[in-house]
Amino acid sequence: MNFSTFRSVFRPVGSITRFGQATVPRQNAPSIRPSTTPITGTSSFSSTANLQKRKRGGAPTDPRIKAIRYFLYHPLTPRPLHFSRLRYLRHWTIHRAWMLFLRKRRRAEELELERQYNSMRAACEHLRLMDSNGMLVSEAEAGGQGPDAMRLGVKGREVGRLYRAAMIKRGVYGSVPIEYARCQTDFPSRDGWNHEWTRE
Amino acid sequence: MPIGVNVNGTPRRFFSVSASAREDLQTQSTPSPPPPPPATESTAAKEIPEYMQKWGELDPNTVTEKREERRLVRRDGVQPVGSRRRRTILNRMAANRAQDIAFEQLPFQAFQEARKFLLQDRQEKLKEIETQTTRIKNLMEQDPAVSGGPSAKEARLRSMRNRVQELIILADINDPIVKKKFEDGEGDMNKPIYRYLANEKWRKYKRLILEQRISQMNLVPDLLPAINPVADVDLGFGRKDIAPGEFVDSALSEQMPRLTVQTFEPGEKLVSVVVVDADVPVLAEDSFTTHCHFIASNIPISPTQTSIPLIRIGQEDNKTEDAAARKIALPWEAPYAMRGGPYHRLAVLVFEQKDAKTLDVEALKNIKRRGFNTRAFVEKHKLNAIGASLFRTQWDDSMPGVMERAGLKDLINVQLKRRKIEPLPYKKRTERMR
Numbered sequence: 001m002n003f004s005t006f007r008s009v010f011r012p013v014g015s016i017t018r019f020g021q022a023t024v025p026r027q028n029a030p031s032i033r034p035s036t037t038p039i040t041g042t043s044s045f046s047s048t049a050n051l052q053k054r055k056r057g058g059a060p061t062d063p064r065i066k067a068i069r070y071f072l073y074h075p076l077t078p079r080p081l082h083f084s085r086l087r088y089l090r091h092w093t094i095h096r097a098w099m100l101f102l103r104k105r106r107r108a109e110e111l112e113l114e115r116q117y118n119s120m121r122a123a124c125e126h127l128r129l130m131d132s133n134g135m136l137v138s139e140a141e142a143g144g145q146g147p148d149a150m151r152l153g154v155k156g157r158e159v160g161r162l163y164r165a166a167m168i169k170r171g172v173y174g175s176v177p178i179e180y181a182r183c184q185t186d187f188p189s190r191d192g193w194n195h196e197w198t199r200e
Numbered sequence: 201m202p203i204g205v206n207v208n209g210t211p212r213r214f215f216s217v218s219a220s221a222r223e224d225l226q227t228q229s230t231p232s233p234p235p236p237p238p239a240t241e242s243t244a245a246k247e248i249p250e251y252m253q254k255w256g257e258l259d260p261n262t263v264t265e266k267r268e269e270r271r272l273v274r275r276d277g278v279q280p281v282g283s284r285r286r287r288t289i290l291n292r293m294a295a296n297r298a299q300d301i302a303f304e305q306l307p308f309q310a311f312q313e314a315r316k317f318l319l320q321d322r323q324e325k326l327k328e329i330e331t332q333t334t335r336i337k338n339l340m341e342q343d344p345a346v347s348g349g350p351s352a353k354e355a356r357l358r359s360m361r362n363r364v365q366e367l368i369i370l371a372d373i374n375d376p377i378v379k380k381k382f383e384d385g386e387g388d389m390n391k392p393i394y395r396y397l398a399n400e401k402w403r404k405y406k407r408l409i410l411e412q413r414i415s416q417m418n419l420v421p422d423l424l425p426a427i428n429p430v431a432d433v434d435l436g437f438g439r440k441d442i443a444p445g446e447f448v449d450s451a452l453s454e455q456m457p458r459l460t461v462q463t464f465e466p467g468e469k470l471v472s473v474v475v476v477d478a479d480v481p482v483l484a485e486d487s488f489t490t491h492c493h494f495i496a497s498n499i500p501i502s503p504t505q506t507s508i509p510l511i512r513i514g515q516e517d518n519k520t521e522d523a524a525a526r527k528i529a530l531p532w533e534a535p536y537a538m539r540g541g542p543y544h545r546l547a548v549l550v551f552e553q554k555d556a557k558t559l560d561v562e563a564l565k566n567i568k569r570r571g572f573n574t575r576a577f578v579e580k581h582k583l584n585a586i587g588a589s590l591f592r593t594q595w596d597d598s599m600p601g602v603m604e605r606a607g608l609k610d611l612i613n614v615q616l617k618r619r620k621i622e623p624l625p626y627k628k629r630t631e632r633m634r
Contacts, residue, residue, distance in 0.1 A: 086303060090311045093376040097314030100321055100374065 127163035131155065162186065248275060264288045304377060318374045325371035332364050369396050389503035392466070399464040402432045413445040414588060419547050422478050423490070423574045424585060433550055433587035434460040447543070448591045451598035454534040454605070456494070459508040461501050461550055461587055470553040472497040472583060473508065476574055477535055477593075479544040481616065492572035493546065495530040497559040529564035534606045535593045540616040543594040549574070551583035 083091055129142045137153075143160045144151030149167035153159050166184045258272040260280045264287050269280045280287065301307075304315060339347065339357060347353040372378050372393040379397075381387050387394030410429055414420055420427055435442045436459075437452040463469060475494035482489050499508055510532070517526045537544045553559060559581055567577070578585070600612045 086306070089303070089376045089380055090306065090308060092379065093318070093374075094310050094314040096374045097317045101317060104321075 124163060124166065127166065128160040130160065130162070132158045132161065262287055262291050262294075264291060303380065315376075321374070322371050325367050329364055329367045329371065332360060332367065336360050336364070365392070368392050389462075390466075395464045395466070395503055398432075398462065402462075402464075406432060410444045410588070413590060417445055417545050417590060417592075419478070419545065419588065419590060422545075423476055423547055424549070424578065425575065427549075427585050427588050429585075429587050430464070431550065431587035432460075432462040432464075433548065433589045434462075435548055435589040435591065436460075442589075442591050444589050444591075446591055448535075448593055449598060450534070450536065450593060450596055450602045453546075453591070453593060454602050456510040456514065456532045457548065458510060459548070459550070459589075460506050461508055462506045463501060463503055463586070466503060468500055468502040468505075468556070469586075470497075470556045470558065471499050471501055471508075471586070472551045472553060472559065472581075473499065473510070474549045474551065474574070474577070475532075476547050476549065476572055477544050478547060479542065480570070481538065481541055483616075486619075489570065490572050490574070491533075492530060492567065492569045493533045493535055494528075495564055495567065496528045497553070497561055497564060498527050523562060526561050529561045530567065530569065533569070534602050536599060536603050536606060536608060536611075537594045538611060538614055538616050539595045539599075541595070543592045546591050546593060548589045548591070549585055550587040551578065551581075552586045554582040554584065 081091075125145070128145055129137055129139075131137050131141075137155060137159050141153045141155045141159055143149070143153040143164065145163075149164060162184050252271075252275045255268075255271050255275060258268055258276065260272060260276075260278045261282075263269050263272055263280050264284060269284070272278055272280060336357065339353065339360065342353070344350040344353045347356065369392060372391075373396075378387075378393055382394055382397045387397065389395055389398070407429060410433075414427060435444075435457055437448060437455065437457050440452060442448055442457075457475075459473065461471065473494065473496045474492065477491040477493055478488075480489050480491040481487075494510075496510065496513065499513070501508065510528075513527050514531065517528050520526060535544060535546050577583070603609065603612050
C-alpha cells in the first residue's frame with residue numbers, strides 16, 4: 001500500500017517499517033533467529049536491539065496497525081498536486097498525449113462500428129435484391145426496404161425471401177427477434193423432402 | 201553583557217527578526233565590533249588557528265549549513281549573504297546547470313513515451329497538411345463548372361484553407377517546448393501557433409475586461425455602433441500602465457500616451473489612432489458633446505511590430521520636411537474635466553485602414569475637434585475598429601496647471617453645479633386624484 005498521496009496529513013506513528021519485514025516486534029527476533037546477530041543482537045545492559053534503538057521513531061509498527069490507522073484517519077480528498085515548473089510541463093505533456101491517445105482510440109472504434117454497420121447494410125441489401133436462384137434483380141422487381149420490408153415486389157415472394165425473414169421483428173421467443181433465434185438460411189426447402197426424386 | 205550581543209561579540213539572532221533584518225545587521229553592525237586597523241588585516245590571516253584553517257574555503261554566497269555559517273562568522277567575520285533558503289536554491293540551480301540536460305531529453309519513461317506519441321501525431325498532421333495543400337492546388341486549377349459554380353468552389357476553397365490553418369495549429373499545440381516558450385514570452389509572433397496561443401490567452405481575460413468596460417461605460421453606442429476588438433491594445437502614460445477605464449491623473453495624461461497594439465493576424469496593417477472625449481459639457485445647451493483629442497494615421501503595425509510610440513512619432517513628424525510623410529493629423533490636446541463636473545470618458549480607438557491604403561493627413565487636419573462624429577469619420581474613411589481602450593479623467597489637484605498650459609485659463613475657476621430640480625407645487629389631494 002502506498003500512502004505517499006496522503007503523506008502531508010497522514011504520518012503513521014512509527015512508520016519506519018520496510019515492506020516485507022517481520023510483523024512481529026523486533027524484540028522477539030533474537031530468540032527466533034539467533035544467527036542474525038549484527039542487526040538484532042542485544043547488549044548486556046539493554047533489552048533493545050542496537051540498531052533499533054538508534055532508529056528514529058521507535059519500534060516499527062505492525063503493518064496491520066498501520067493499515068487500521070490509515071483507514072481510520074486519512075482524509076477523503078488526496079492532497080492537491082503541487083509541481084515544479086518542469087515537472088508540471090512533463091505532467092502536461094503526458095496528459096496531452098494520453099488525451100490524444102484516447103481520442104484516437106475512440107475515433108478508431110467509431111470508424112470500426114461504422115464499417116460494420118455499412119457491411120451489414122450491404123449484406124441486407126444484397127439479400128433483398130436476390131431471387132430464389134441467387135440472381136440479382138432490379139429495384140422494381142424487388143420488395144420494399146426499411147419500414148415496409150414486408151412489401152412484395154413485382155416478382156412476388158421469390159425475391160428477397162431471406163431478407164424479409166430477417167426483418168421480421170415480431171416476437172418469436174417472447175420479445176427476442178427472430179434473427180437472434182437462428183441463422184436465416186435458404187434451407188430446408190419450403191416444399192419439404194422430395195420423396196419422388198430419383199437419379200435418372 | 202548587552203542583551204543583543206552573543207558571547208563571541210556577534211549580534212544575537214532573535215526568532216522574531218526576519219531575514220531582511222539580518223541583512224541590515226550585516227551591513228550595519230558587522231563593522232561596528234572593534235574595527236580592525238588595515239595594518240593588522242594582513243597579519244590576521246596568520247593568526248587564524250590551525251583548526252580554523254581546516255574548515256577550508258567558506259563562500260558567504262553558498263554556505264547552507266548552520267555550522268558552516270557559524271564558522272564563516274567566527275573565522276572570516278562575514279555574514280552569509282541572503283537567507284539560507286535563497287542560498288540553497290542558488291546552490292541547487294548551480295548544480296542543475298552543471299547537469300544541464302535539455303528538457304525534452306529528461307529521462308522519464310512516461311514522458312519520453314508521451315513525447316514519442318505526440319511526435320508521431322505531429323508527423324501525421326504534417327502529412328495531412330501536405331495532402332490538403334495539394335488538394336487545394338488541384339481544386340484551384342479545376343474548372344468552376346466542374347466544381348459546381350464559382351461560389352461553391354470559393355466556399356470549398358475557403359473551408360479547405362481553414363482546415364489547413366487548423367492543422368497547422370494542431371501540429372504544434374501539444375509540444376511542451378512551444379508551451380514553455382510561450383509562457384516565457386519568447387514565442388515568435390511570426391509563427392501561427394504563438395499567435396494562436398496569445399490570442400487565446402487575450403480572449404480569456406483581457407478582452408473580457410475590455411468588453412465589460414466598453415459596455416459599462418457606454419462607448420457603444422455613444423461613439424460607435426459596435427466594436428469587436430480583435431487586437432490587444434495596451435495603453436500607458438509614461439511608465440504607468442492604464443487598465444481599461446482607469447482614472448488617469450491629469451498631469452500624467454498631459455503627455456501623449458504610448459500604445460502597444462498586438463494583432464493576431466499575419467501581415468502588416470496600417471492603422472489610425474483616434475482619441476475622443478465623449479463627455480464634454482455644453483453649458484449653454486445643458487448637454488454633452490464630443491471632442492477629438494488626437495488623430496494619427498498611417499501607422500504600420502504587425503504581429504511583431506506592436507509598439508506605437510506616439511511621442512516619438514510626434515518628434516519624427518516635427519523633423520520631416522515632407523508633409524505627406526507626417527502621421528499626426530491632430531496633435532495631442534490634454535484631456536481636462538471641469539471642477540464639479542462629472543468625469544470624462546476618453547476612448548482610444550485603433551482603426552484598421554482598408555486595404556492598407558494611406559489616408560491624406562493634410563485633409564484630416566481640417567477636422568473640427570469639437571463635436572467630432574466618430575461614426576461619420578469611420579464611414580468617410582472606410583475604417584474598421586480593430587482595437588479599443590479607454591481611460592477617464594476628472595478634476596484633480598494638477599488640473600488647474602494642465603488647463604492653464606492648454607490655454608483654458610478662463611475655465612479653471614468655473615465651478616459646475618448640479619441644477620436643483622424644483623419640486624412640483626403642493627396640491628391638495630382631491631377626490632379626483634385618487
